[in-house]
Amino acid sequence: MNHGRHDGGGETVALRMAGISKRFGPVQALSDVTFTARKGTVHALVGENGAGKSTLMKVLAGVHQPDAGQVEIGGQERVFANPGEAIEAGISMIYQELDLAEDLTVAANVFLGMELRGRLPLTVDHGRMADETQALADRFNFQIDAAATVSDLSTGDCQIVEVLKALMRKASIIVMDEPTSSLSEREATRLFEIVRDLRSRGYTIIYISHRLEEIVDLADDISVLRDGNVVHTGSAANLEIPQIVHYMVGRELKDFYPARQVEVGEVLFSAEHIGSAAGVEDISFEVRRGEIVGMAGLVGAGRTEVARAIFGVDKRTAGTLRLDGETISIASPADAIANGIAYLTEDRKRTGLCLELPCSWNVTLPNLCGIGMRHLISPGREMRIAREYGSRISVKWASPTAPADSLSGGNQQKVLIARWLLAESKFLIVDEPTRGIDVGAKKEIYTLLNALAGQGKGILFISSELPELFGVTDRILVMRRGRLVGNLKTKDASPDYVMHLAAVEDN
Amino acid sequence: MGKLTRQLLPFGTLILIVGGLSILRPETFLTLENFLNVLRRSSVPGIIALGMTFVIISAGIDLSVGSMLAIAGMIGGLVLANLSGWPFWAAALIASLLTVAMGGVCGLMNGTMITRLKLPPFIVTLGTMSAFRGISYVMNDGQPYDMPTYRYLGEGVIPLWKTLETPVQGQFALDVERVLWPWQNVNLSDLAERSRVVSHGIPVSVLIFALLIAAAGFLLKYTRLGRYTYAIGSNKQAAFHSGINVNWNLTAIYALTGLFTGIAAMIQNSRTVSAQPTAGAALELDVIAAVVIGGASLSGGRGTLTGTVIGILLISFLRNGCTMLGISTNIQLIVIGVIIIVAVSVDQLARSRAIAIDD
Incomplete structure (x- = not known):
């Protein structure tokens, strides 16, 4: 059902993938997908997790070979047998998890695998590589030092290194997979400028993102994948977000954010003048029962550090924490959990889940004492509890014994939420809970948080996405450079003002 | 399917070896005496391998167990030699208890250094492997202690x-x-x-081995220590953020391995009716090999005691069989090496196929 097809209107086609099908065992990942990108445009590729975007791009990059179909590029029909052939043909991939050698310099990364030879045999001419990298960066007005070590760079700068890598390999088609998922708003804005500039210089960008706001802003064309099929492809000009969401999920998502009708009660949690060695200072705020308090700020503003100071991950250097009016002392996550505080961390793979262990174990991990198991674990009871909590928030798992890494991102997040539900936490800190998960799962998580607030719990909601902060919270705290610079009622605030507080240095 | 192949592969190999030898040498191999003998010889490395399973699941390694066997055994020999005036049963009891305790102390030292000095287990136990061996030699000028009446556990x-x-x-x-x-x-x-x-x-040493298998299995499956062992090995950060006292649990895991090694040292002394400073040389390699053949992953989070027991039996029957077939010990080393590599690579292959679907 390819309606509204855009045929390029006389402009040249940079790339055409025709009739691509790919099957993994029982799963038909792509069926007869046709995808055309016009030269000098930004073509957005959207779809829920598992829709087939990454598979399609891996076929383009030569990582996967399709069961049927071929890639037409530069008037040639071909199938790339390996990534080398795709790069040769001018295709560069920038993956979500950037592929950089952290300990090497920017120049060494840009020339990785195609190093310039030095005068002596077996040597590499670092000087010339640095010069050429710097010249390329300057030509594109990228503010970056070719001699810097990658591990010292921000995520935004690492993106630029990836772009330089692509340009140095004479790529004409650059695929970006979720490039803004870990960028601050400011860095994202800079990336958009770069993308627009590349477009005006005739490069073709294929842009994969979950953030629909940025897509309607940036893209010339949009293709929507669902269950391995292209359900819509065409110009972005007349397309609005609700329509895109409709194509993605196959249904209209009315009321994307749940209605807030919660009675806000007594003060549940308060932080008074807390600070930590990780660079946050003098943070004071309260969270009431039933209240969802947002925390906005740029990446690096110290939001996660506040959460870590409260939860006992980082050592607190100053301040008092109170729960239900009583001072609590927290020196470790164990203390925080014992006091009824939960922390859904921002990086579920690094600090949340034990990926190869069963989902049920992940749910019960902090709760092994205190759910009637005494000092021993009863596998039968554990299974029942996991099943009960899993179904309460509809986690889709084959069985609670399935390893956590067999689940999609959204379901992994739900396993972690089930963990803290089971802990019967009174105060939940959720740090970027919807990062990298699809639209349907996002909505479920908002509804869930809303329901938890309805039960009288307090929630601190850290997020880099202003729309969701405005959609879900009662109040918004704004962080800048390790300090709290704003505490606003959500209904009286505007996104522009929050952004201004977060990003602009006054005085 | 992953879990099944992980267990089935070493188990199938074990059945193959036992079956093959039963056909080739029915009159010598397929006897109760021989089987009991193989089990008796498995008990020392087997008991240590139980502890090593915890260590490897926690993403650690303990290279010092061989030297620890020697130092714990030497303590037993020293004590027995100095209590010659005592009634034998009392002297033997004290010597045995101190042997086990010495193992525990050595393990505690490993655990403490790993968690307090934040050093990799490989480095710490590489160091103690050398130091413990050195102390064992120093204790009696490189001479063994004879323990002629200390026979019960071995015989x-x-x-x-x-x-x-x-x-x-x-x-x-x-x-x-x-x-x-x-x-x-x-x-x-x-x-x-x-x-x-x-x-x-039933040989006493085999009975002790069997009881310890049950005890370790219980610890791993039904207690928090066991569960936290998996969690720490799978993702230390996630374990910490779930309120687990990672340092305490890791120390306990190394101390447990020390205790098991102490028990093994007691049996070793009794089997050789002496305490040898050279005891357990290169034993850590057999022990680690058994755990790995049993399906545990050196990167942590995976492993079972059933697998380890199968692994240790596989190595023991292989040694026994090679001897009966007149294959030299040199060739045995080659065969065991090949088995380790084949077992682990087949396991990896099965796992990578299971996660081929991405997106």
């Missing part, structure tokens, strides 16, 4: 039946005259001269 059996044996042309062959129940007695004076009554049953 003793829990009697299930007895046989009455009579010499045939001066030799006690398998010429069994009568089989008796353990409670039956015969008046030796009624018998032909030089007849004797021999007890048969």
Whole structure:
């Protein structure tokens, strides 16, 4: 059902993938997908997790070979047998998890695998590589030092290194997979400028993102994948977000954010003048029962550090924490959990889940004492509890014994939420809970948080996405450079003002 | 499917080896005596491998267990030698307890250094491997302690039946005259001269091994220590953020391995009727090999005790079989090396196929 097809209107086609099908065992990942990108445009590729975007791009990059179909590029029909052939043909991939050698310099990364030879045999001419990298960066007005070590760079700068890598390999088609998922708003804005500039210089960008706001802003064309099929492809000009969401999920998502009708009660949690060695200072705020308090700020503003100071991950250097009016002392996550505080961390793979262990174990991990198991674990009871909590928030798992890494991102997040539900936490800190998960799962998580607030719990909601902060919270705290610079009622605030507080240095 | 292949592969190999040898050497291999003998020889590395399973699941390694076996054993020998005036049972009891305790102390030292100095387990136990061995040599100037009466753990059996044996042309062959129940007695004076009554049953060392398998299995499956071992090995950060005291649990895991090694040292002393400073040289390699063949992952989070027991039996039967077939110990080393690499690579292959679907 390819309606509204855009045929390029006389402009040249940079790339055409025709009739691509790919099957993994029982799963038909792509069926007869046709995808055309016009030269000098930004073509957005959207779809829920598992829709087939990454598979399609891996076929383009030569990582996967399709069961049927071929890639037409530069008037040639071909199938790339390996990534080398795709790069040769001018295709560069920038993956979500950037592929950089952290300990090497920017120049060494840009020339990785195609190093310039030095005068002596077996040597590499670092000087010339640095010069050429710097010249390329300057030509594109990228503010970056070719001699810097990658591990010292921000995520935004690492993106630029990836772009330089692509340009140095004479790529004409650059695929970006979720490039803004870990960028601050400011860095994202800079990336958009770069993308627009590349477009005006005739490069073709294929842009994969979950953030629909940025897509309607940036893209010339949009293709929507669902269950391995292209359900819509065409110009972005007349397309609005609700329509895109409709194509993605196959249904209209009315009321994307749940209605807030919660009675806000007594003060549940308060932080008074807390600070930590990780660079946050003098943070004071309260969270009431039933209240969802947002925390906005740029990446690096110290939001996660506040959460870590409260939860006992980082050592607190100053301040008092109170729960239900009583001072609590927290020196470790164990203390925080014992006091009824939960922390859904921002990086579920690094600090949340034990990926190869069963989902049920992940749910019960902090709760092994205190759910009637005494000092021993009863596998039968554990299974029942996991099943009960899993179904309460509809986690889709084959069985609670399935390893956590067999689940999609959204379901992994739900396993972690089930963990803290089971802990019967009174105060939940959720740090970027919807990062990298699809639209349907996002909505479920908002509804869930809303329901938890309805039960009288307090929630601190850290997020880099202003729309969701405005959609879900009662109040918004704004962080800048390790300090709290704003505490606003959500209904009286505007996104522009929050952004201004977060990003602009006054005085 | 992953879990099944992980267990099935070493188990299948074990069955293959036992089956093959039963056909090739039915009269020597396929006897109760030989099987009990193999189990008896498995008990020392096997008991240590139980502890090593915890260590490897927690994403650690303990290279010092061989040296620890020696140092713990030497303590036992030293104590026994110095308590010569005491009644034997009391001296043996104290020597045994101190042997086990010494193992625990050594393990505690490993655990403490790993968690407090934040050093990789490989480095810490590489260091203690050398240091413990050195101390074992220093203790008695490189000489062993003889423990001529310290026999029970090595030779003793829990009697299930007895046989009455009579010499045939001066030799006690398998010429069994009568089989008796353990409670039956015969008046030796009624018998032909030089007849004797021999007890048969489960060797004490094998019984200890079996009890420890059950205890370790219980710890791993039903206690928080066991569960946290998996969690720490799978993702230390996630374990910490779930309120687990990672340092305490890791220390306990290394101390547990030390205790198990101490128990093994007690049996080793009794089997050789002496405490040898050279005991357990390169033993850590067999132990780690058994755990890895059993499906545990050196990167942590994966492993089972069933797998480890299969792994240790596989190595023991292989050694036993090679000896019976007249294959030299040099060739045995090659065969075991190949098995380790094949077992792990087949396991990896099965796993990578299971996660081929991405997106």
